[in-house]
Amino acid sequence: MDLILDIGTWISLLIGSFFLLVTGFGLLRFPDLYTRIHAGGMADTLATAIICFGLALQSGFTLISVKLLFVVIFVFLTSPTATYALAQAAFVAGLKPRLDGFEGPSEKPATNNDDD
């Protein structure tokens, strides 16, 4: 039984880490702000949930698992909201998304949002 739990934890952790890595690549490689926060907001939330699930497997039906559940719920609510707020702020500030087949000059406003 323990072995199965351990294997389950390992699998979850590996999958979670994979998604986090993908997030990192996305933040670095995507062309503009909107695609980047897309990478940051989506994969990150999923990765957190999977990793927390893996950890919960280890702790079983205890208070710790409940706390992990709260963490997942919290991240599930806040991370997309933060992404949304960021995108909204950027849009209001006049940052135009960079669209496929459209390499207009408008995607380089004076703000410094593009800094790595």
Place this chain on the structure above:
Amino acid sequence: MEEFTDIFLMLLLVAGSLAVLYVRNLFVATMLLSAVSFLMALLFVTLDAVDVAFTEAAVGAGISTVLYLGTLALVGSSERPAAKLSVIPLLLALSVGGALIYATFDMPVIGAADTPVQLSNLTKRFVEISPIEIGIPNMVTSVLASYRGFDTFGETTVVFTAAIGVLLILSQKHVRRPEEDEVEQSGLKPAAKDHGQVGSPHDLIPHVVSKVLIPFILLFAFYVQFHGDFGPGGGFQAGVIMAAGFILYSLIFGLHITKKLLPLRVVELFLAFGVLLYGGVGVASMIKGGNFLDYNVLSADPVAGQHLGILLVELGVGITVTAAMLAIFYGFAGRAQGRGKDVN
């Protein structure tokens, strides 16, 4: 394994702080500083300092970042290109570093069990006897609130000082400079004006989500406040979280609504009340025949007395810190409001 985590974190810290030094954009520098604080908090966890990690995460990565961002919104975020390598500061920094490196060679090995610090009577007393004579499991809380309660009183006073200081400094009237009028006439508005808003006006999603979350944030603050005896937490961390809840509220719904809920005058009252509550516990123990902050005399049973005393002083810390953080936020946000075009 643990060493590698530590070393990895520390190398990240160095990389982060070098980046802080070199980036020109102050927003980026602030976020990097926040990241450094957060890494530091992780490092504190691996070094067994959970209470400190909690505080560093809440303060270094949380409140100070908010303060920096608030300041940058008012003063602009670009740094002038740095001059060449400055020789004298470099030499000074190197000599300070050299002095410490010189010291480390004779310093006890980190983690060893036979260092003067670990063998000291104080450590023995705090680790072995404090759970019995104070009666609470979290030794950090015991030392913080009882053995070194006066330090914590001083710390609360420092927070109080900072709060009234910020209110004093930021309540001075803004005297217009001649250049400023020129700028206005020529139609070039200072960049700060566009950012100087508090609150995002009509965003449905943040409104709904924050309405759901804020009660839980406040609840969590109470949990941290009263659970500090048994786990990491205590008045300071709770105060910061509580204040963060209110700050979030005013960022989403607007400063004026928060001020209606908690006017500055009320915040000032709480600010003073927390310090007085802490000191009052001390005075009460003096009246009951003990020394200042001697909680043993507060109740017939010394351990119960310690419990009561620690509960009350932690409450005092929590109240003052909440009020102080709010007051500081009001100070900065009020300044932004005064300069921004309109707020809601």
Place this chain on the structure above:
Amino acid sequence: MTFFMSHAPVLAIIIPLMGAPICALFRGKTAPWLFTLILSGIAFAYSIDLLIAVSANGPISYEIGGWAPPYGIEYVADPLSAFVMVIISGISTGVLLYAKDSIANEVPTSRLGFFFAAYLLALTGMMGITVTGDAFNIFVFLEITSLSSYVLIAMGARQDRRALTAAFQYLIIGTIGATFILIGVGLLYVMTGTLNIADIADKFDSISDTRPIRAAVGFLIVGIAIKLAMFPFHVWLPNAYSYAPNIVTAFFAGTATKVSVYLLIRFIYTVFGADFSFGTVYLTELLLPLGVIAALSMSVVAIFQDNLKRLLAFSSVAQLGYITIAIALATEAGLTAGILHIFNHAIVKTGLFLTVGAMFFATGTTSIKALAGVGQRMPMTSFGFVLGGLGLIGIPLTPGFISKWYLIQAVLERGDYIGYGLAIAILLSSIFAVIYIWRVVEILYFHPSPEGAKGSEAPLSLLIPCWIFILGSFYFGIETSFNVGFAEQAAQFLMGAR
């Protein structure tokens, strides 16, 4: 009665400390000021009580929280700390007598509650540093003082916006200094495993030959030197003193740097021990030249200032040079002279800054040129300034003379060329003092008032406190048993302790 006496060491601290939040809630012009004055007066009374008790029965220890010393925080009133406490609370009370009208002129009425709360906190911090027996507690109270003093200095911005940059500069330098002290305390802790000063001192000799301890000494001395405005670290002081509100300048000139001097003495003589400080790490060779350079160069710089407050600020750095020399001599006579000069300089310099504040009150300026002819318009104030200036120079019958007399005796005690050289340097610096004071006096009295100059004699509420300080300084210059007696007692205690 016994209740109040048995808790005296801590009451002298917590009365102003707990008064501060109450004071912050007061509104109006009179209430916060009166409240602060009363609390400061109570702290003063306790300090005097403590000094009398200590000089009669020896050091008094107070265990905060009821925890025995190495475990809890101990408060120790010994002859030195009690004496410094009397100086601080006395100066504070005297300045407060003067404060009401002066500060109403410089800070908006609606903010006076906060202003005086910050003032009380600064007082608390300084008293706490003085009386605490715990190395980390020093850092905490140091920060209370520092934060409140940044705020108080910045309050001068209504008169001159440069107060803001001065306060910021002080904040940066002061925080670096405080962090150095924190590092030093940490290094002491890592080697001794304790934070209690007496306990560290006990264990110090057995571990004094290690590198962390030497580094700790370095960090502590540099950190304190920054706070003390010792010569190469003095840059923040003239700005801070020039642009702060007048009563703040007067208060800090008499107390803030003196507390740092106290810390220096405390660490050198009590924690490290004179043998280690002067025998092993050669502090004499380090501090003496710095003191001499400060005393000479800063007096010269003072001559060329055109702002009266700035002139006096540079003179303060020079006077701190004397004190540094006195401490570095490593003899009982030197230490007596140093402690005596802390007292004498505090009272004289505060008096001088108060008279300058009165001139500012009447004329709205502290520029020396603009004060031409004030000698005729404000005879009492100007005469006070002249008498205070004489005290600064060290004319016989003034306290400046007494402490310089002791200092010169102490340096001559060395009996070598360095001793003679030091004596000459001290005399030379006094001659420079004559020049810069005379320059001001000449303009005050012998230059005609500019056209349409405003300002007549300052009101009595300002004049009386000024004259209390000036006459008080003469009293202590003639009847020296109080200050010399307690300074000698403190020096004997310190030299005997290790």
Place this chain on the structure above:
Amino acid sequence: MFFDHFNYWIVVILMMIGLYTVMSRSNLVKKMIGLSLFQISVFLLYISMGKIEGGTAPIVSNAPDVIYSNPLPHVLILTAIVVGVATTALGLALIVRIKEAFGSVDEEEILSNEDNL
């Protein structure tokens, strides 16, 4: 041997970076950031002192044979963190006012501004 004092060396490096930032940059906000960095490094110095190999956080647990790390440095650093944020808040408030009064937060520009007051 190499790792015996590793934490302290990191402390030294962070401290030097912080101090250098404070002293060499003329932007006041950047100076404050450097100061924060400098203070953070000292926190690590203290916390490293209290660590004990194989120890756990100083909260009493029921498990047998636990070694607890030293709680005292934790308490001291809790205080120091609070002091740090208080200093930061005051410094930033001053910067906001300096910007209003001088129109700049750059030390050199302010100095040249002061001269022609």
